[in-house]
Amino acid sequence: MDYTTRIFSHSQDNDSTDLRPYAPYPHANVWRQILVDADRPGRHISRQQYISAVKRIAVGLQRFGIADQDGVGLLSENDIYYYVLGDGAVAAGAVYSGIPTFVKQAELATAIQAAGLKWLFVAPEFLHLALATVKNLGLPPSMVIVFDPPGLNPYRGGTQASLSNIIDGVDEASFRNANEGHDPTTREAFRFFTSGSTGSVKAASISHRASALRVDFMAAMPLLDKPFLLVIGMFHVSGALNHMRACLGGGYSVYVTKAKDAAAVIDKIHSQSIGSTMITPRIMESMALVLNSTDDARKPLDSLRQISFVGAPCRQETVDMFRKILPDKARVNTGYGTTEVPALSSCIIDDNWVTGCVGQVPPSTAVKIVDFDTLQEVTPGAAGEVCARSAAAFSGYYNNAVATEKAFLPGEPGWFRTGDKGAIDPGSGMLTLLGRFKEIxxxxxxxxxxxxxxxxxxxxxxxxxxxxxxxxxxxxxxxxxxxxxxxxxxxxxxxxxxxxxxxxxxxxxxxxxxxxxxxxxxxxxxxxxxxxxxxxxxxxxxxxxxxxxxxx
Structure with missing residues (x-):
């Protein structure tokens, strides 16, 4: 199944025929808000509006001239339409990439080349940077398109095309899924940026089949009765995964914010009754300091039921401090994954947790530990390089055969070398990360x-x-x-x-x-x-x- 068909379809675990068109769960309310702008709460998207927007964007992009499997990038801060644009581009037959917002000109040029981008959407604040970059690369300025999604002021600043122009007057009735009839195992849907293990920026290619399986993974997660706050930059693979979960509907809402400092994140959680969120250890530590400086540290987070930290280790004392601040029924989670192979493990933190422990590996993924030098599997419990295999893994690095070859164990198809040092407890099956073999x-x-x-x-x-x-x-x-x-x-x-x-x-x-x-x-x-x-x-x-x- 291609990604577009999957994201439009009902849950694969539900064979009920008594569903409204494209409803992902039985009797799902397709008009319920699934994506909400946490910085402008009056701006939101329902499941039905999402499907309509994706179709209109796909038709508009095809009419604009975007060809099959063209690379389409977006340089923007978090926005509820970030991956609505992406899903529209993919539905049109293109391949989508989110670009880190911290880039400067040389880094943006590298991203354009690494992902083979033919078209670059940019938020207005990045327009000058984008035009200077493509000029320096000898590329036409017409490849730069202003990202001015619905609910924000339409771009009226110059000669550049804009998203609002592209979808203006488009009728979704003419939509046709450009991915139907193609092999989903070889057809690309996304390219996510990563430095990998070779020291240079690369674009990890994610096929339609792998993308659809990532949707399945998110669909299998328990639904929460309160919204999720998306803080981490949406160019990260975790941004795409949480978008996927929201777009399946079923009562799950994702509130999207551009907030990056601890005080602002705390305010969003409290003022909008957020039930769960995912943050980096640095934000988590800053939040703990801010909360402990107040008279009642627990009150601002009293709506939270779950908070996860990912991306790096977090100090034991910070985790312990946070667990004391959270409501009694709330839990702290951590996990492990890479751009290339997501959701490798996860765990709920309890009194026995120690820094570095990232939990058990799900049945959908296989993990083994190998000696970094010999590449032979180590004895149970011994430390070595963490290698993973999953049907949802990336296909390779775009236009980079050398890096792709180095990324996998030789002679063992599909085993991705993470470059991380770790060990699996033979009794509990818990994976603990001990450091990195990579130079990265x-x-x-x-x-x-x-x-x-x-x-x-x-x-x-x-x-x-x-x-x-x-x-x-x-x-x-x-x-x-x-x-x-x-x-x-x-x-x-x-x-x-x-x-x-x-x-x-x-x-x-x-x-x-x-x-x-x-x-x-x-x-x-x-x-x-x-x-x-x-x-x-x-x-x-x-x-x-x-x-x-x-x-x-």
């Missing part, structure tokens, strides 16, 4: 590829060699900050602060080496030129080095 690391939940930062550093004429790694963050031992080892050209007067400001002018804030700039005479490397990170302690920092800087 995360800063404030976002991935940093050392090779990307090193490439930018070497653009500075005063730098002859560079190596980027990570160091514990100054304010959180569970988080990381970038740390750069730098070799300056002879006679250069480059300072550590100048290095930080140089990178900050070209890359997103989480990629800047604020953890430190350590000048040295040379970076230890092997015969093949690869850096010997185990030898870095021999690279004695010069007096001009500095730790824990702030970008200007």
């Amino acid at each position: 690391f995360k800063v404030r939940y976002e991935e940093v590829a050392p090779a990307e930062v090193e490439s930018v550093l070497l653009q500075n004429g005063d730098i002859t060699d560079a190596l980027v790694t990570s160091t514990p963050a100054r304010d959180d031992d569970k988080d990381r900050e970038c740390l750069a080892y730098i070799v300056r050209r002879d006679g250069a007067q480059l300072t550590a602060q100048q290095v930080v400001d140089f990178v900050a002018s070209k890359l997103a804030a989480h990629k800047v080496p604020t953890g430190g700039v350590l000048f040295c005479h040379e970076i230890p490397r092997g015969t093949m030129g690869k850096p010997l990170k185990s030898e870095l302690d021999k690279a004695v920092p010069l007096p001009e080095s500095a730790r824990f800087l702030v970008a200007a």
Whole structure:
């Protein structure tokens, strides 16, 4: 089954024929709100409006000139129409990609190339960046389309096409699902960005079959009687999954917000009676601090029944503190997944939980632990690289055969190498993450590829060699900050602060080496030129080095 047919259909576990058209659950109210703008609560979408919008967008895009399997991207903050546009593009036969909002020009250019984007929708605030980027790439400005979804002011600022123009006057009656008749196992629906294990940005291709199975996974989750607050950036795969769950209807509503700070998230939960949400450990820790500074820490969250943290480890004391703040019947969850293979494990946190434990693997997914060097399966309970296989996994990295080959165990089709170090308790079956084998690391939940930062550093004429790694963050031992080892050209007067400001002018804030700039005479490397990170302690920092800087 293709993704469009699945997202329009009723639950696969329900064979009732007594359903209204496209109703996902028996007697579902197709006019009930499924997507709500938490920043403008009067702006919302029902199941019926969603289906109509997807069809109109699909017809409009085809008439506009978007061809079969064209890459279509969106650069925008969270919005209730974020994946309504995506589902419309996919229904038109295109392949959809959400782009991280922290990108600067070089990063946006990389995203366009990595995902093979032919069309780029952008929120008005990103229009100047998008036009400058495509001009620098030698691409036509006509590929840039303004994202001005219903309920917001229509774009009237210039010559660029806009979503409102494309769907104006379109009749959904002419809709035809462009994916029918194609092989869903090979036909692409989405491309999600990831740094993977090779140090460069790639686009993970998700087939229609895998996307439909992800819908099935979300459909199997228990329904809640109160809304879910979507805080995490919708360009993340978790944003797509929660959108899928909402669009199946059945009484589940997702409130979408652009809020990023703890106080604003707490206000949304309290003022809109939110029942569940998913946040990063950093926001969770900030929320705990804000709540504990009030007279009644529990009151603002009294509607919550479930809160999940994902993406990185969280300190034990923070989790314990949060469990005390939450209402008595509420629970804290954590889990583990990747862009390539989602929903690898999950667990409800109890008094026996320890940091790193991410729960049991569901029946739909297979996980095994292999020795990182020999790639042979380790003895039960031993640590090694976590590898996973699932029918809902990605197909490979778009237009990148080398990275795709490296991503899987050789000779064992479908076994994805996560690059994470972990172990499975042979008694309980619980998976615990112990670290990462990859060079990739995360800063404030976002991935940093050392090779990307090193490439930018070497653009500075005063730098002859560079190596980027990570160091514990100054304010959180569970988080990381970038740390750069730098070799300056002879006679250069480059300072550590100048290095930080140089990178900050070209890359997103989480990629800047604020953890430190350590000048040295040379970076230890092997015969093949690869850096010997185990030898870095021999690279004695010069007096001009500095730790824990702030970008200007």
